[in-house]
Amino acid sequence: MELYLADKVVLVTGGSKGIGRAIAAAFKAEGAEVAIVGRGKEALERARKELDVFAIEGDVTKEEDRRQMIDEVIKQWGRIDILINNAGGSNGTTVANTDVALFYEAMELNYFSAVALSKHVLPYMKERRSGCIINITSIFGRESGGKATYNNAKAALISFTKALADEAIADGVRVNGVAPGSILHPSGNWQKRLEENPEKINRFINDQIPARRFGTPEEIADVVTFLASDRASWIVGATLNVDGGQSKAF
Template sequence: MELGLNGKVVLVTGGSKGIGKAIAKAFYDEGAKVAITARNKKELEQCQDEMETIFTYAGDMKDEAARKELVDVVLDKWGTIDILINNVGGSNGSTVAETELNLFRDAMELNFFSTVDLSRLVLPVMKERKNGAIINITSISGRESGSKPTYNAAKAAAISFTKAMADEAIKDGIRVNGVAPGSILHPTSVWQTRVEADPEAMNQFVQEKIPAGRFGTAEEVANVVLFLASDKASWVVGATINVDGGQSKSNF
């Protein structure tokens, strides 16, 4: 299927590894102009080696000034941003009782406020062109509290924000949607660490918790992102799509 993504300017946060890198590579293979950001310069350099024309920016997306500079440098380079993928995220803390309040703040800054701020920053250029796509990578844990409380809360907020912004932005031709991955196995994932530590327990987890009978791959998430970013998904607005092999217990 021709998705019409050739030449599109795509910004992917947290794009140097895992799901973010798979998304960046998928757009790159479609002929898009891809910019990625991450904190680790060595990982960014490796991405540059693998995808020669990719643009990289080293910065912490918890930093408001870095978010603004990121958007500015991409606009300076290519003049526009057609597609924004808010992928950066991470988990911290433990139980509610044992997690300091500042860790909840950190989780919201990274997983939620970066999504809100970057989405707002790209709005003017997308409004001017009356076209654009924003895709927020959330989690099935944002719907049913399957991970650490800090992460659950931040991803739940991002899912709600996705719908709120979608209803507002579609009037200007901008589609906002989300993708909620389940347990995705890739070299830098927590699941890979757990598989290496206790393969028997992880095999039991997969058989009991994932109806499809295996972990998902980062490329399977990326494929859904590509579709949502394309005009083939022109009537998909405000949705957050589970990519989880049936793992989620949510039925709405």
């Protein structure tokens, strides 16, 4: 299926490794112009060379950096067609044992960064009456499991996705989300857990994932590129589970 993404200008946050890197690679393979954002210089430079993308070092939790990211892409190409809010991460433990400050940190990284960047790109997209924003959330934004700080932030992002989608579509801007299940990649938490206790993790796979395996970053990237394309023109405000049947939602 032709996705008609050639020459589209795409910005992917958290794009130097894991799911973000796979998303950047998928857009690049479709012929898009791709910019990635990351905090780690080494991983960012490696992705820049290997994927042949435009790399921006920055921290999505800092407003000054967020504005700079958008400015650099606009300076490079004059527009942003697609924004992928992928940067995120978890912290803390149980609610009782997690300081409130960590809840604020999780919201800043997983939620407010996406809100701010979306607001920054909207004027450019509205002016062209064309654009797409995709927020990478999690199946645990809809149900229990994992850490509360992360789940709470992703739940808020799912809600924001629908709110912004309904508001922006009249101006030609589509907003959607992708909610991954458990994804295995070298830099992720599941890889560390698998190495530390393979028996426990394999039991988790058999008990919790009907597909009986972890997902791959590429499987998330395939859905993201489709959602960003005109082939998905009637999908507005949806957050799609991509999880091998893991979630309990329907």
